[in-house]
Amino acid sequence: MTKKKVVVQEVGLRDGLQSIPQIMPTEAKKAWIDAAYNAGIRHIEVASFVPPRLLPQMADAEQVVAHALTLPELRVTALVPNLRGAENALKAGVHRVVAPISISEQHSLANVRKTPDAMIEEFQRMRELRDSESAWAQTTVVAGLSTVFGCPFQGYVPEQDVCRIVLKALDAGADVIALGDTTGHATPRHVGRLLQLLSSVIEGKVTSLHFHDTRGMALANTVVALDYGIREFDSSLAGLGGCPNAPGATGNVATEDLVYMLQSMGFETGIDLRRLVESRDILKRAVPDAPLYGYIAREGILDGSVPQQLSSHGVQS
Template identity: 65%
Template sequence: MATSKPHVTVQEVGLRDGLQSIAGVMPTDEKKRWIDAEYAAGVRHMEVASFVPAKLLPQMADAVEVIAHALRYPDLIVTALVPNLKGAEKAFEAGVHRIVAPISVSAAHSMANVRKTPLDMVEEFGRIADLREAMGRRGPTRLIAGLSTVFGCTLQGDVPLDDVREIVLRVLDIDCDIIALADTTGHATPGQVDRFFGVLRPLAEDRLTVAHFHDTRGMALPNTMIALQHGIREFDASLAGLGGCPHAPGATGNVATEDLVFMLESLGYHTGIDVEKLLAARAIVQRALPGAALFGSLARAGLPKGYSNPQSETKAAA
C-alpha cells in the first residue's frame, strides 16, 4: 500500500533561502499564493521567512504577515530563520512551529554573514534556547541548529570535518531538537557527504536528521541519495531551484523541490507531495519574479511519457 512506504519529509525553503539571494522583491500576495499552491500540492513543511532587519533584507520585511498566512493551515509546519536573539523573540511571538538559527562552521563565512565567530554563534544559539524556556515556548516551538557551510565555503574553501564535529558536539550540549547540516555554497560531493555523515550521525543520531543541499555543481540529488543511506529523513528544497547569487553568474540555489520529490517517490519513499502540482506552481514564481532564473531538470524535460503519479494512485486506492 502506498501509505505504508517510508516517509521522507521535504521542506520547501524557497520563500526564505530562494528569495533572500535574488534581487527582485516578491509581493506579499504572491508569496501567499505560492504557499497556497504548495500546500495544495501536499507540502506540509515550509520555511517561509527570516527575521532579519528589513533594511538589510527588504525581501523579508513582510515576515509576520507571510507567517500568519501560513499558520492558517492547521497541519502545515511553519519554520522561520533567525540570525540572533532579537530575531528569535519576534519568531516566537509570530507563533512559528520551528525556529532555525544558522551557525556557520566556516569562520570566514560566519564573520561575513553575522559578524560573529562560529563559537560566538553557538553561544547566541544557547541564549535562544534559554529564551525559549523563559517564554514558555519549549513545547510548541522546536529549535533547529542549522549548521551552514558544512561542506565547504566560497570564502574559506575547505571546511575540515574536525571543525564541524566540534560545533556538533557543542550544539548537542544545548537544549535543541534538531541539527541540520547545510551545504550552503554547493561544495558537497557524495564521497564527502558519506564521510561526514559517517562520523557525525553516530554522535547525534536522534537529532541530526535534516540535510540541506544546493545544486551549484549538480550534486544535490547524489548527495541526497548518500544522506538517505545514513538515515536522514528530512530535506530542504526550493521550488524551481530558486536562489543563487547575483554576483556569481551560473550559481544555482537549493535543489529543485519537484526534482527531489520525483526522485524520492521513484525510490519508494512517500513524500505526500504531488509533483505535477509542483510543476504547475512554478508559474507563480515565474510571474512574480520576471527575469529570475528558474532551474530544475523535470521542468526542462517534462515528466516521462506514461508517468504515473504516485499521489493520484494513493487517492485512487483510498
C-alpha cells in the same frame, strides 16, 4: 507495505528569495504558500526574521508567517540570525526557529557578523528564550549548520570542525541539527563520510540535510544521505536562490526534481508532482527576472514516462 516517508521542506520563500533583488509581493508569497500546500507540501520555511534594512525581501515576515499558520498541519519554520529575530519569530507563532551557524569562521562573520563560537552563544540565548515561556514550549529550536561541506572563503572545511560545532550546538540545547551545503561543495562520498563520523559521535540528532545544486551533486548526495537514514531534505521550487554572502552559490536543489527522485525510489512524500510543477507559474509572474531551474519541469511529466510510484501519488498529510 507502508511506504517510507520523507519530509520535503520547501525553503524557496526564504533561501530562494533572499538572494533575489526583485521583491516578491506579499500576496504572491501567500499564493506560493497556498500552491505548495495544495500540492501536498506540509513543511515550509517561510521567512527570515532580519532587519528590513538588511534584507527588504523579508520585511513582510510576520504577515507571511501569519498566513502560513492558517493552513492546518503546515509546519511553519523561520530563519533567525539573532536573539531579536528569534523573539519576533516566537511571538509570531512559528513552529520551528532555525539559527544559521556557520562552521567556517569567515563565512560566519560575513553572514551573521559573529564567529561560530559567538553564534553558538547567541543560539543558546535563543533556546533559553524559547524555554522562558510556556507558550513556546512546542517550538523546535534547530541549529542550522552552514558551510558544512565547503566554504567560498576558506575552501575545504575539516570534518572535525563540523563535529566540534555539532557537539557545541547540542550542549547549547539544540533540539535537532540540520546540515547545510551552503555553496554546493558536497559530493556523495563526502556526505557519507561525514554522516558516518557524526553517527559515531551522536545518535539521531542530525535529522535533515540542505543541498544546493551548484555542481550538480545535490540528488546524488541525497541518495547517500537516505542510505544513512536521513529522512528530511530542504529544497526550493525551481531551484530558486543562492546565498547573498556566499559568492558563486546557486540555488537549492529543485523541489520538483527531488520529489520526482524520491517518489521513483518508493518514498512517500505526500506531494503531487503535477501541481508542484504548475505552481512555478507563480514565480514566473511574481519574479520574472529570476532564473528558474529544474529538469522535471523542463522535460515535462508525461504519462507512461514517469516512475511507477508516481501513479499512486496523492495528497497526504
